[in-house]
Amino acid sequence: MPEWSGEEIAAWARLHWPGGDPGPLSPEPLAPDGSARTFLRLVGGGDSLVAMSNPGQPGENRAWLYFARHLGRLGLPVPRVLAWDLEAGLFLMEDLGRTSLQEAVRAVGDDAPAVRALYEPVLEILARLQARGAEELDTGVCFDGAELTPEFLRRREAGYFLEEYLCGACGLTPAELPAGLEGELEEISRRAGRARPRGLVHRDFQSRNIVHEGGRLGLVDFQGARLGPAQYDLASLLHDPYVDLPWVLRDRLRERYLELRCTLGPFDRRAFAEGWPWVSLSRLMQALGAYGFLTRRRGRRHFRPYFAPALRSLRRLLEQPACGELSALRELARSLPQTPEVEPWPQ
Secondary structure, eight states, X not given: OOOOOHHHHHHHHHHTOTTSOOOSOEEEEEOOTTOSOEEEEEEETTEEEXXXXXXXXXXXXXXXXXXXXXXXXXXXXXXXXXXXXXXTTEEEEEOOOSOBHHHHHHHHTTOHHHHHHHHHHHHHHHXXXXXXXXXXXXXXXXXXXXXXXXXXXXXXXXXXXXXXXXXXXXXXXXXXXXTTHHHHHHHHHHHHHTOSSEEEEOSOOSGGGEEEETTEEEEOOOTTOEEEETHHHHHHHHTOTTTOOOHHHHHHHHHHHHHHHHTTXXXXXXXXXXXXXXXXXXXXXXXXXXXXXXXXXXXXXXXGGGHHHHHHHHHHHHTSGGGTTOHHHHHHHHHSOSSOOOOOOOO
16 A cells, blocks of 8 residues: 655644634654654644544554554543544554653753653552553453563564664674573573563654653553563663663662552562563563664664663673573673674665
8 A cells, every 4th residue: 555645644633623623733743762663743724633643554554443443442541542444554643742751861861860750650550550451441452462472572573682782783693692591491491481470562662752842651552562572561661771861760760669569459579570580581682683674674773873772771680690691691781882884784
C-alpha cells in the first residue's frame, strides 16, 4: 500500500475533526524516532491533534487501537482516539504534548531529587499498568506474539543483539565470537522468558515514549504490548540509554516501584529479584540490537550516541554475582568499542 503524503493525511484529518471543519490546518511533522510510521501534529480550529499514518500494517494497527482503548479504560494516560480508518492505516488522536520524559530529565540536569521527583508519578503509572493491565486482556489482538517467551526473547532480543549489534554494527564475524556465547544467550533468554511475576508488558517503556508536558504524563508506542515478566518495563525505564541514570538512583527507583506495586495486590518480590538481572540483560541486548539496526539499515545516525550508555549498563550488569556464569559475554562486552563505527547498509 502506498504511503500517504502529509497533505493527504491532513485532508483526511480535516474530514474527521471533532466539531466540524477546523479551517486551515498547520501541519508539523513529528520525528518518527525508531518507527516507520508517519506522525503529524495538526493545529486548527483552536485545537491541536496528532494524525498517524501506518498503511499496510493491519495487525500492528489493530493492536495499537485495541491497546489505546484497553489502557484508557484502565485509567492510564494514553491518547484518546478520535477517528480511525484501519484499512487505510490512518488515525486521529489527542495531542498529549511536545515534551518527553527524556527532555524533562535533561532540563533538571544533575539535580538528583528533581530527577527522582520526575520518575515518581511514572512509577505509579507503571505499577498500575502491571497490576491491572492483564485484566480482560484479549491476547489474540497482540501484534507479533502474545507473550515474551524464552523462544521469542532468544530470537528477537538475543538474536537481534547478535545479528544487528555484534555482527552488524561492531563488524564481528561468526569466527570472532567467543566459544560459549550461544549457550549463554540461550540461558539469558530462558531465565528472562520464564521470570515471574507475569503481567502486561508495554515493551518499550522508556523516556522517549513517556510524554511529560507541564506535569501531565502520557504513554505512547504501546502497540507492542503483550504478556511477559513484570521486570521488563521497569528494566526498560531504569536502564534507559536515553537518560543513563546513576546506579544509586536506579536502585532507589526500583525499590520505590516495588513498594508501589505491593500496595496494589499480591506480588512476589523474591521472584522479581531473581528475574531482575536476566530480564535487564535481555532488554539491554534488545536496545543495542535496535541501535545497530536503526543506524546501519535505516541511516538514523541520531541513535549512535546511545550505544555507549547501553554498553556500559550491560557491562555493569554482567559484573554482578548473579551473572557470574556468563564469562563469554562478559569478556566480549569488555572488548567492544564504546561507539562502533557503523557502516551504512548498501542502498
